[in-house]
């Protein structure tokens with residue numbers, strides 16, 4: 805299917821998605837700091853290099869952009885089903901497969917996996933769920 809945007813416009817759109825995609829990670833970092841939890845960022849020795857790893861509770865937290873990881877419970881993730889773009893579909897499905905594989909590897913290593921969706925951070929519903937999960 806032909807792209808309805810020019811190449812330049814398309815690039816602009818995708819860059820803005822990516823920019824927004826990094827913002828939730830910073831939001832979660834602030835939450836963790838606010839909760840005085842000790843964490844590592846992207847530890848290289850763990851499968852998938854989780855966005856955050858909390859050693860005290862052996863919890864890995866991933867911040868997922870709803871579009872890029874195909875969140876099924878929000879509009880941003882569902883946009884995937886409305887687009888006919890095979891390119892994005894394949895890319896997102898690949899991300900989802902990797903997410904599942906990484907989560908499996910982490911669990912096998914005795915680490916709990918916690919996925920934070922971008923939309924949850926924006927709604928501010930996260931800290932309570934995370935507190936429950938991470939408090940000792």
Ligand SMILES: [Zn+2]
Nearest residue numbers: 870875878923
């Ligand atoms: Zn979402």
